[in-house]
Amino acid sequence: MKGFTSIILACCAIGALTVGATLRMAETTPEASNIPVIATEEYGKRLLAQTPELLGPDVADPKMRYTESRLSCGSCHLGTGAEPGTLSLPETIHHYPRFSARVGLSTTIEDRVNECMQRSMNGRPLPKNSAEMLAMAAYIRSLGYHDAAAGANHRKAKEPPAFKTPNRAADLKAGKKIIEEKCASCHQADGSGLLAAALPIHGYVFPPLWGPDSFNTGAGMHRVLTSARFIKARMPLGKPDLTNDEAFDAAGYINSQPRPEMAHLDLDYPDRKTKPIDNGYGPFADPFPLEQHRFGPFAPIESFYKMKPISTSTR
Ligand code: HEC
Ligand code: HEC
Structure with a gap:
């Protein structure tokens, strides 16, 4: 009897959830109202x-x-x-x-x-x-x-060899050229991407690389080495073929462009010695300028922390 009651209760609960959720979906996306939340x-x-x-x-x-x-x-x-x-x-x-x-x-x-x-x-x-x-x-x-x-x-079989950091600063002018030549067909030359049809609610077919709809300054992708690692492995979509230099320069250019600012970033990494060396914002536990953390060269910072090889993980 007890089991039976709880089954009924469970059914009611799921029913109520489904009805409530369906109503909510109906308000938000009419075309998807048949899918319960x-x-x-x-x-x-x-x-x-x-x-x-x-x-x-x-x-x-x-x-x-x-x-x-x-x-x-x-x-x-x-x-x-x-x-x-x-x-x-x-x-x-x-x-x-x-x-x-x-x-x-x-x-x-x-x-x-x-x-x-x-x-x-x-x-x-x-x-x-x-x-x-x-x-x-x-x-x-x-x-x-x-x-x-x-x-x-x-993991390895499908991707080009992993990104290796060039021993120099990212060349932003070269990066702009790479975006225009190898990325603009999808992401557009101004990096603004391509919205699906005319309805912003459907998001992007080709997402923006910077600007108001992009990730903010606190994101992992705002780190030049994380970005370069992703780009080398995954972009251009379907046929990633960039060299380390090209991926680095493209990532540098993308991260030099305007995007939403996240507040209170100075509170991140309470132990500043653990802050990734390519973090896009300070303060740091080292004397290198923010510019160098954003665009390299990274070898001097790496040897300051005696890190080997450069960590590109946020974990
Ligand atoms: C053939 C179209 C195409 C080309 C060319 C292309 N991308 Fe993409 N890119 C995409 C799509 C589509 C996504 C989102 C993934 C998805 O929806 O499956 C994406 C995602 C991204 C992202 C992560 C999301 C974001 O918007 O920040 C970055 C960064 C990126 N691409 C960079 C590049 C760079 C740099 C190049 C040139 C070297 C490039 N892409 C070339 C189609 C393309
Ligand atoms: C602009 C690119 C971007 C977008 C959009 C994004 N992420 Fe991430 N995500 C990252 C990066 C970069 C990392 C860090 C990976 C690393 O540490 O190596 C990450 C890490 C994660 C992780 C931890 C992975 C792990 O193995 O520890 C989870 C979970 C995750 N994302 C979920 C999400 C979800 C859910 C959304 C949407 C609400 C989302 N992400 C949107 C870039 C993105």
Whole structure:
């Protein structure tokens, strides 16, 4: 009898959630109103793939406007993180909980998603118990169980050799030329990307590289070595063929352009000795100018910290 009651209760709860969620969807994206908002892996995958439609600045319900950027998570985590390679997410769940040097505390997968929400997506954190956070965590967890081995196996095979940092500062003029020649066909020469059809709520077919809809100054992608590593491995999309020098210069140019500013960045990395050397903002525990941290050359900073090789991880 007890079991029977709880089954009925559970059904009612799911029913209520579905109805409530369907109503909410109906307000926000009429064409998707048949898809109920419950914290499923499928909903999580949609959140990563179509972030602006569900959490972006054009969503009808102001309470659901969590990101100011119109990027999707999948703009950087290719194939919604399932595609093996740089910034893939299959192994992610096994990294948490972990100590984050940036935050100075132990962090969970939910904390990490919220870091990308506030930085890469230039938004605000999702409540930890929201359907959206639970769904994204469920999706990332599911990748860990189904695709982790595949991710590890294919990681190297599908990508060009890993980025190696040239021993010089990034050449921003050369970077501008590379963007015009190899990236502008998709991202446009002014880096502003190409919106899907005429409706901003659908986000971008080709995401912007800088400007108001891009990631903010606190994002991992704002670090020139993280950016260069991604670009060398993944861009131009489908046929990555840049040399180390080209990837470095393109990343330097992208990160020299205007983008949203994140507040209170001086509070990051409470232990400043753990700050990545290519961090795009100070203060640092060394005497090198911010300009050199942003664009190199990195070898002198590297030897100052006696780091070998240069760390490009935010972990
Ligand atoms: C502008 C590019 C960009 C966007 C957009 C983006 N991320 Fe990230 N994400 C990164 C970078 C860079 C890292 C750091 C990778 C590293 O440390 O090597 C990262 C790391 C993560 C991690 C931790 C990975 C790990 O293995 O520890 C998770 C989880 C994550 N992102 C989820 C998301 C979600 C969910 C969204 C959308 C709400 C999102 N990201 C949007 C660039 C992005
Ligand atoms: C064939 C079209 C195409 C070309 C050419 C291309 N990209 Fe991309 N790029 C994309 C798409 C599409 C995405 C988002 C991933 C997705 O939606 O699957 C992306 C994502 C990115 C991102 C992360 C998201 C963001 O907007 O910040 C960066 C950085 C990037 N590209 C840089 C470059 C650079 C640099 C070049 C030139 C060397 C380049 N891309 C060439 C299509 C392209």
